[in-house]
Amino acid sequence: MRIQIDVAMQYRFTRPNTIFLTIEAAKCAGQTVTYENLYVGDIPINRIAGDSGVGQRVWAQVPWNELSMSYKAQVDVTRQPVALERLSAVPVHLIPAEVAPYLRPSRYCQSDKFGAFVEKRFGNLQGGQKVAAMRSWIEANLTYVPGSSDADTNVLETFAGRQGVCRDYAHLMCTMVRAAQIPARMVAAYSPDIMPPDFHAIAEVWLDGDWHMVDATGMCSADSTAIIAVGRDAYDIAFLDSQVPAEMLYQSVFVTRI
């Protein structure tokens, strides 16, 4: 499926600084970027690979207090949705070096606290069936409430509060899966099915030796979702990380099937 991405944003900073942008669609398995254009004006930028080698990120040196940016792209998404239930967990002793960090807790995902819950609720299931049951549990038990969380909300608060937005759903997904000794990571993505349109966050779980998308919000599907970046949680995949307080003046994210 081909999707078109159209992002525009304008930010004000308290002073000139170097910002870190994570908004370009990744060139990776399952998707081909057929066209793209990042516009940040006439300022110096440096591109580096994203975490775990997925996608790329941009250091942009903003010489003023304000920046207008846009990103337009077309992406052919060729990955197919998989039936999680048919996938197997890899025994932990075969988890390779580059995947092992995704077994562990992170800034917002205190997975070390969830072992007993996950054992009690999902202990009788294995591998992909366990992950699928967790996904269903989250979808059934959380309510999607815009504004109910902020950038500081961690998964302990989400689990108690039973509401959140996509980042919170993905945090809880990653947390439960990690607590069951299955690797899980956070993914920033573009999808045409997010309402209202915005940057989206989902999880990827590592089953049968590969990463597979899981969207606990139920909003988007692997065959129409373009990955931007991966990381251990929301902080690692923030679309904009600045060194000084940033005020959003304008932001729009449109993703459409074409």
Next chain:
Amino acid sequence: MRIQIDVAMQYRFTRPNTIFLTIEAAKCAGQTVTYENLYVGDIPINRIAGDSGVGQRVWAQVPWNELSMSYKAQVDVTRQPVALERLSAVPVHLIPAEVAPYLRPSRYCQSDKFGAFVEKRFGNLQGGQKVAAMRSWIEANLTYVPGSSDADTNVLETFAGRQGVCRDYAHLMCTMVRAAQIPARMVAAYSPDIMPPDFHAIAEVWLDGDWHMVDATGMCSADSTAIIAVGRDAYDIAFLDSQVPAEMLYQSVFVTRI
């Protein structure tokens, strides 16, 4: 029912200091202290009333680095267990001044985070039926695991971790009940049914204009439980609060039916 209490403890402090002891059985409705003797040796003590006027507490000026204490008492417990399900919640606008603080969050009980969960899970129930359902939920979903928590564990961790000891059960009970706009407080108590024998913590909920005991661990019953003190959470009812680090050298708590 008459119970006999026999407490002995020996603590070492990093330096002389004034400690706060909350170990005497309260003289309050539902129980009569027929005999008691607190021994702290020949040091100055001052008694003050406990929080909300329940029981009494002792400031003890320990002039050395070590203290041996004992407390022996007999208490006639005359209160009867009540069927929570038959009790009604008082409409919040009729909650009096002395009860209102027990609607609010505290150090270990972030009840402000649990509103959505409580509404989803128990929203169709009222008053005592709601409280009884919460008690059953906690008993069914938590596992009693000595050593699984410490003095720093808060209710967000308990709710995710699904295990704990009596303080954690009582914290979650107070938290859920407060999140449903029903007053709840923490109670330190003696009970002959605690295994292994120790200080016990339970909750009290305010229904039909009075406080009623709820023990989410299911271990003890209102008609054999002697209240020591009440407060907003575990910190308020600690049996020993010292100004400097304290090391337990010996401690035993025996409570028996006589």
Next chain:
Amino acid sequence: MRIQIDVAMQYRFTRPNTIFLTIEAAKCAGQTVTYENLYVGDIPINRIAGDSGVGQRVWAQVPWNELSMSYKAQVDVTRQPVALERLSAVPVHLIPAEVAPYLRPSRYCQSDKFGAFVEKRFGNLQGGQKVAAMRSWIEANLTYVPGSSDADTNVLETFAGRQGVCRDYAHLMCTMVRAAQIPARMVAAYSPDIMPPDFHAIAEVWLDGDWHMVDATGMCSADSTAIIAVGRDAYDIAFLDSQVPAEMLYQSVFVTRI
């Protein structure tokens, strides 16, 4: 000094509910309310005493999804500023029952974590001199930044972040003072010297057997400040506590010397 208070607010709720208002100036030592008028429209209200018997609070049953309120008052503030440095701490063993809870940590004030810092930094000072040094430390080390905190910010975050608004200054003040075994409580107040005008939060410390105001922001003075309510931290003195999410449509707080 006589001050005039003029509050107006309009809130929208997700559904009818009973709210808890803490906006009336207290009738207490140091201030006389010479005129006041609370307007909440034609809805049922119940007044109860505030925590520790200071001031009063209002349960208001809002039958609609929206409420407009106003509060107008004139208060003669007769209390005099005191020189903290001249006051003595009361030995802890003489701290009475009604003051003892203010030695302990609370929802946002984890004073149990600050013992070593307070001992190192202020351990050589006593009583009011210690409190005054803490006040100066906070004023010197924190920056007043509107918007830098929210209702969820706790004192561990404030202490690390070194910025905040009045609630955060007062939280840190209460926390440090409690960590030094001196009682401290949170106070909601009106003051003509707050810029921009708003509800204000300060601390009260218990020295020489009485409560004394301390404003770590340095903005307001005891002789022009009218107390509304006291409690263990910001949650206990919130001007509006509703059972359902509340959206502010309008709010103004004007306090002037007259």
Next chain:
Amino acid sequence: MRIQIDVAMQYRFTRPNTIFLTIEAAKCAGQTVTYENLYVGDIPINRIAGDSGVGQRVWAQVPWNELSMSYKAQVDVTRQPVALERLSAVPVHLIPAEVAPYLRPSRYCQSDKFGAFVEKRFGNLQGGQKVAAMRSWIEANLTYVPGSSDADTNVLETFAGRQGVCRDYAHLMCTMVRAAQIPARMVAAYSPDIMPPDFHAIAEVWLDGDWHMVDATGMCSADSTAIIAVGRDAYDIAFLDSQVPAEMLYQSVFVTRI
């Protein structure tokens, strides 16, 4: 300098499980392992590279409820201590992909909360001078108190509590450095100068395009310290991570100069 490492440990698990061992000295720049022997008995193990390619880790499938392990090694440490003050920070826009994650917060290091403090206290310094000043600040303001923290203690608590052990010192070091936009990571290490002998944790900071050791406890020096592993914080470098509760039966770590 040549050091000899001699580790012995015995652990009991609640059931057979696969454990993750991070105890072998790394083969990396600055140190040569001239002899080593890991003994875990006759059980299957898999070695994988450590995080960021530093050192190696062992998945060990423990078929029983108990395991005795030993590790003996000799390491020639050839790295020289550097004068931090002479090193420069790399401008953030030149920070490469593999280093960028070490700019960000992690499970125990909420560096996103420390920006204002770091700017106020160290904002006038640059690069290595800034890092050196932070190191001195931590050494001067923290007290090394065995038992004052546990595996759950985060840097907000350490910063308030002003005490801890090596992990807490290193957490605070990493946190402050990251808050100043300089990469920092956690390092597990062996050193002959730790008293009492134990696994040690220090920080590495990325200056002038390379990683440099910083030990805020002041206990150990780069020319006698053997790196085991690196990561974002203590969780990533734990010497033993088991899937079920583990009880230490015996543990000794001896490191000597030879």
